[in-house]
Amino acid sequence: MKKLLLALLTVGAAAGTASAQVEIGLKLSPSITYLRADGPSSYNFQNEKSKLSLGGGLVVDYFFGQNYAFSSGVWLSGKGGTISYLDRDPNSSSTTPSVRREQKIALQYLEVPVTVKLFTNDITTDTKLYFQLGVTAGGVIAARINGDKRFIDASNGNTETKASKHVIIPDMSALIGAGVEYQVGQSTKVFAGLSYHRGLVNIDNYFEDERGFQDVTLKNNEVALDLGLKF
Template identity: 60%
Template sequence: MKKLFLVLSALVASATAASAQVEIGVKVSPSVSYLRAESPSSTAFANESSKFSFAGALIVDYFFGENYAFGTGLALTGKGGTISYTERNPLSSSSIGTRVNQKIATQYIELPVTLKLFTNELAPATRLYFQLGGSLAAPIATRINNEKFYQDPYNNNNETKASEHVFVLDVNALLGAGVEYQLGHSTKLLAGLSYHRGLVNLDHYFEKTRGFSDVAIKNNVFALDLGMKF
């Protein structure tokens, strides 16, 4: 967490020293997130439903050419969704098992590291942009089934913190595109779409605590990005 704020401070300091090359702004990103879940057929982890999430971010674009910029900033994002898996009672002779749903919602502090490519003006004061790269995210709050603690009825009602179910780091691939409109001398409006594909297995409970094998749970987010640069 401290490292993220130090990076942000360095970016702001750079903006002060070279304001002609740096654009700073804010954006909000309503999004739809879901969890890509998979495992062997014995537990059959799967995605069940998505959730509406929301993000707010400081954006910093450092231009190293007229149409090229290093895009970064700092964001507070919400991710998650509902997954299901099969629980089998070892004392039962049934091979069917019970399907269990689990809703996971996590808030992250996220640092994007991207390249932004801008077109020349396609209309007066209007340019398209394309963004690609990745992001690093650290979870700061997690709820399972809307609770901060999870009591597992299939594991002797053992109670654990919801935050302990999620790995301490998430890494995402990021692809985006949008339009930027010059509203004034230094004011710009932007609107775009972005896709954030989680690359890290978030599961820190089922394999570690329950002994399930080869469980993989990863984030997926589709976002609408609306912002303003100053």
């Protein structure tokens, strides 16, 4: 009985090892990003413009079934956008917000995705569709406001602050995507797809803490074209 059990465990482990497969590749992701800005009506926060960004990095797909893979990696991602809001007029004694300000916020993140990829069987020779679902977690490594690493606030006594201090470091996004993968060699595959990254975390670290604005939220959004090669 013991010998039979040991044999079954050995066969199971061998089958698991045989079915497990790791594919590693690189991707390039041009994207359109914008900020979901919200706050009290007196400040009238608005999303004004989106931003063209470029990201990419390492892709690792660990297959735990023929058509199922845990997908992770390390990505460098650009995010941000242009927002506007009403602020007080420094040349007036009134504290009522009356001057519209704009901030063009450019952020760079280092991210780690935690996702699952589901693949179809071949829809044509060596070609499959895939669907991806999960989250990404990362942190800010660089920031600029209006093209500069520092920001001078005209409505706050020309106070100068670092752009990187305007946002919190961590961020998390929900990710959903789909695409097509084509095998071009024995172990080489190319893929192309679209993905949507919806920010889950309020990244604002300036308006509430430094300016005393209440209930202001800024969240990242990104729509990316994912182009890559796996080896």
